[in-house]
Amino acid sequence: MGVKPQSDNSPTVTTPVNTAPPAAATLGELKATGYQHRPLREELRGNLLARLAAGEDPWPGLHGLQHTVIPQVERALIAGHDIVLLGERGQGKTRLLRSLAMLLDDWLPAVADSDLREDPLAPITDATRRRIDEDGDELPIVWVHRDERYAEKLATPDTAVADLIGDVDPMRVAEGRRLGDPETIHFGLIPRSNRGIVAINELPDLAERIQVAMLNVMEERDVQIRGYMLRLPLDVLVVASANPEDYTNRGRIITPLKDRFGAEIRTHYPVALDDEIAVITQEAELVAEIPPVLVEILARYTRALRESSAVNQRSGVSARFAIAGAETVAAAALHRATIRGEDKAVARLVDLESAVDVLGGKIEFESGEEGREWEILEYLLRTATAEAIRSHLRGVDFTPLIAALDGSVTVSTGEQVTATEFLTGLPDLGESDLYDQVAGIFGAEDDGGRAAAIELALEGLYLSRKIAKDSGEGETIYG
Structure with missing residues (x-):
């Protein structure tokens, strides 16, 4: 028998998920379900340990890394560390990063119309706290699928701070809000990935001044935009990939940022x-x-x-x-x-x-x-x-x-x-x-x-x- 050609109608193998979101549509209905706030790292740790205890493979489709790279990734997730994968091209770095999304809960409740996908039981902005005070149990919520909680960015030299962190939105200022109002901020990819995973491919290609802008997000978990006195306790896991050769050819990961990744893991080609x-x-x-x-x-x-x-x-x-x-x-x-x-x-x-x-x-x-x-x-x-x-x-x-x-x-x-x-x-x-x-x-x-x-x-x-x-x-x- 040979390796058969793939048909356009061939089934796609995916991990089973609940296709329909839970029915709760308001804060009161959510509370009635017994939902409890769980930080992202606890969610990843708990789901990973549950799969390992059940004898399931959390990393389907990854070959040749089972005894080297994957155990290191699992220990990093259990420890709650941000991760950077170092390795030559074509070693499965991006595929491994995308597999992390499979460890997220199928569905997650968030406050409706919140830019930062805030948890109704743990809001992080003053605007959302006011909405909760005003609407109470009638506050509308939405359910976010785990696929929407994984964001990926290819680092390019033209990437700006506004792309990753955010900037002032001139349209909101034009609407009459004062310039110092936090609601005039248009948040970038990392804040918008709150309660999720953000992956940056080819991290050394990111200009050093942009890497500096990530320092607070990585360590203090807050956001600083154009001098705003704004502290947001973001709940986000930052993962990245890099080719070791890039350190000398195209750029480098600055030392303070590299230090903020809790785990630096070397990948490799299949051994067997x-x-x-x-x-x-x-x-x-x-x-x-x-x-x-x-x-x-x-x-x-x-x-x-x-x-x-x-x-x-x-x-x-x-x-x-x-x-x-x-x-x-x-x-x-x-x-x-x-x-x-x-x-x-x-x-x-x-x-x-x-x-x-x-x-x-x-x-x-x-x-x-x-x-x-x-x-x-x-x-x-x-x-x-x-x-x-x-x-x-x-x-x-x-x-x-x-x-x-x-x-x-x-x-x-x-x-x-x-x-x-x-x-x-x-x-x-x-x-x-x-x-x-x-x-x-x-x-x-x-x-x-x-x-x-x-x-x-x-x-x-x-x-x-x-x-x-x-x-x-x-x-x-x-x-």
Whole structure:
């Protein structure tokens, strides 16, 4: 069986939530439910511990971090710390940050028309306190879904203090309010994320003066805007991601701000091959079927690039490289099936080789490797292919196939050669069941899968120098 293409109608796997909010619509009705105010950090801590105690996985879809990064994140949340994740591109930092929202309560009550999503039982602004005094139990409330309590901001050099913290709203001043009135403030992303999580991606890209503006929010949990004497006990968890290389290339996290993050956690690429394969299988949106062995080759190829001294490891080799590779291979298979009229699109090794031409630009090489980039990419792909084939076909006797390719008989394949054409062109092996044996090892159930399996076997014989190979103009000849 291969890795199947994803349909637009395929179900989206999510953690079950209560789809409808609670019925309480006023402060009096909320009190009748027995609701109690719970600070954000207590909410995250309680929900995390409850899931761990029940044996549930709070981090679905995160592979290769279970024994390293995730335990550190869990300890930070239990301690109530703000978190910064440091790691190279494509290590799952953003996905991990977004997973934090799954630890929030399904629904949260807030005072209606409150910019800061204030708790009716714990208001933080004078205006909301006055409303509670005036309306009493008739104060209207709204319910906020947990997805709305996670906010994300990509740090860019043009980000302003007003974007994150806030600024004076000239429209409110024009309405007649005096300039010193706190109600003339238009709050930024962080205050508006009160009682929720705000994530800042690529934090070092944030100008240092903007980082300074975050200091009070991070430590004192208050807001200072243009000299206003305003203290708001914000209840917000600040999390961030950063690439260590950014400290010298584009910017840095200023020391006082870095000190205010209670937890600084280093991420990494998957250590085990199975985790690398799981990431590709989970994230790739495929338009055709890919045999699992080709996904394995992509995973091995990615790992080989990360270990190569010719590749700039400070920039890293993102998991997106392998994901994009799988998607490109599937696209090549569908392209061939459409042009040649195949009933089913199944990827083969020839599609993997063509994908390198598209993926090469995603890799940054060391300065001394100019002119050798494609040679390095092709060499590492051959190495990854040989390792994968060896792990599956070790012990198989290929003598009948080697004998059949005696110099006068060849096998042709290529980007536009259909599976049927490839299988028809194979030499007759007499009573040998070698073709069926190879197909069975790779779980091939149809012509596309059989062609992919036997093509891999031929490549393995070439890489082990048992047969020759000639490639060019989209065609490959074994013999």
